Amino acid sequence: MNPIDELEAEAIYILREVQAQFKRPVILFSGGKDSIVLTHLAVQAFYPQKMPFPLLHIDTGHNFPETLAFRDELVRSRHFELIIGSVQESIDQGKATEETGPEASRNSLQTITLRDTICKLGLDACIGGGRRDEEKARAKERVFSHRDVSGQWRPDRQRPELWHHYNGLALKGEHFRIFPLSNWTELDIWSYIQRENIQLPSLYFAHEREIIRRNGSILSVGPYLKPRNGEQTERLTIRFRTCGDMPITGAIESNAQTTEEVMEELKLMRTSERGSRADDQRSETAMEDRKREGYF
Numbered sequence: 001m002n003p004i005d006e007l008e009a010e011a012i013y014i015l016r017e018v019q020a021q022f023k024r025p026v027i028l029f030s031g032g033k034d035s036i037v038l039t040h041l042a043v044q045a046f047y048p049q050k051m052p053f054p055l056l057h058i059d060t061g062h063n064f065p066e067t068l069a070f071r072d073e074l075v076r077s078r079h080f081e082l083i084i085g086s087v088q089e090s091i092d093q094g095k096a097t098e099e100t101g102p103e104a105s106r107n108s109l110q111t112i113t114l115r116d117t118i119c120k121l122g123l124d125a126c127i128g129g130g131r132r133d134e135e136k137a138r139a140k141e142r143v144f145s146h147r148d149v150s151g152q153w154r155p156d157r158q159r160p161e162l163w164h165h166y167n168g169l170a171l172k173g174e175h176f177r178i179f180p181l182s183n184w185t186e187l188d189i190w191s192y193i194q195r196e197n198i199q200l201p202s203l204y205f206a207h208e209r210e211i212i213r214r215n216g217s218i219l220s221v222g223p224y225l226k227p228r229n230g231e232q233t234e235r236l237t238i239r240f241r242t243c244g245d246m247p248i249t250g251a252i253e254s255n256a257q258t259t260e261e262v263m264e265e266l267k268l269m270r271t272s273e274r275g276s277r278a279d280d281q282r283s284e285t286a287m288e289d290r291k292r293e294g295y296f
Contacts, residue, residue: 004191011038011180012045013164014143018125018178019052021168025125025178026083028114029055031067032243033200034129034181036074037189040198041180042127043078053127054081058114060106061088062224062245070201085117102228105248115151118175125168127178133185134273137288143182149173186241186273187266194259203240205262206254211236217250241273 001009018025027042029035043051057071075082087109090096095116096109118126132139144166146157159167168176181189193200210221212231219225221233225247238251239262256262 004188004195007184007188008041008044008192010164010183011041014166014178014180015042015045015127017166017168018127019046021166022125022176024121024123025053025127026056026121026123027053028126028128029057029071029082030129030243031057031063031071031201032129033189033193033204034131036198036200037192038127038129038181039074039080040196051078051080054083056083056085056117056123056126058085058110058117059087060110060245061086062106062247064201064203064220064243064246064249066201066203067243070199083117083121085113087113089113090116105245107245107248111151118151119173124170124175125178126175127180129181130177130179131181131184131186131189141179141182143179144168145177145179146170147175147177151175153177187263190259190263190266194263201243203243206237206239206257208235208237209251210234211238211251218252219248219250220246222246 027035027039029039039051039055042053046052055071055075071082074080087096087106090109090113091098096112098109099105114126117123130138130141132141142158142161144159144161145153146159147153148157149171161167170176184192192198210233211218212221212225212227212233213219214228214231218236218238221227224245227233236253237255239254239256240249240251242249254262254265256265
């Protein structure tokens with residue numbers, strides 16, 4: 001087998017282990033390329049039967065319209081079950097407090113909504129698209145990542161994973177985050193997208209957009225992000241390497257309009273795909289702090 005075949009086989013094995021070990025698993029679906037690939041793999045793992053995992057989307061209310069349109073069409077065309085956890089509802093219910101100030105974001109509020117949804121639905125496994133090459137906090141993550149009754153990650157509660165043996169035993173109220181794409185790289189993801197002809201939101205390919213430059217990031221101007229005093233907007237041909245909330249997701253200048261062109265561009269990249277994410281730049285331990293709280 002070539003490397004992509006091996007990664008595919010490993011991910012399918014992990015997804016089947018999840019189905020065998022857990023009673024109420026879901027796929028954490030953001031509408032980004034990794035969660036789309038993960039969903040495709042889950043379909044492959046159980047074909048010709050129906051994919052057994054519902055999709056769970058934690059909706060911040062600040063998503064790109066292109067992402068939501070893609071999500072809804074995918075669910076409609078493939079007859080997937082979709083569960084939506086609303087950050088706005090968490091705010092309205094007084095469970096989460098909207099940030100204020102020039103750097104305000106709803107990104108961290110996702111943790112509250114996610115934990116509430118897990119508790120409400122009695123979920124015992126949440127399958128995510130995290131990869132070890134994305135960020136240092138993810139680099140040390142297990143494939144089966146144990147979470148306590150508060151949804152928090154604790155290093156002393158993680159289990160050894162030897163020879164692809166995964167331990168999913170949990171006490172009542174505990175759950176696991178599962179990462180079948182742990183050993184994939186960004187280029188592996190795009191190679192698989194090319195091979196399997198997987199469709200993605202248009203955000204991932206070069207297009208012209210109104211942007212501002214802020215703190216080293218290229219950000220899309222829209223209803224959730226307005227220029228500050230002294231900031232100038234411009235039209236620029238860009239694409240996105242990740243697909244998060246509009247106010248925090250940085251773009252890159254690019255002319256790559258096909259999967260092949262994106263792959264050639266990636267081979268020359270020397271920065272992480274999350275390097276332009278405004279939320280990750282708040283502190284050196286931003287992702288690690290949110291991981292401990294139950295963010296991913």
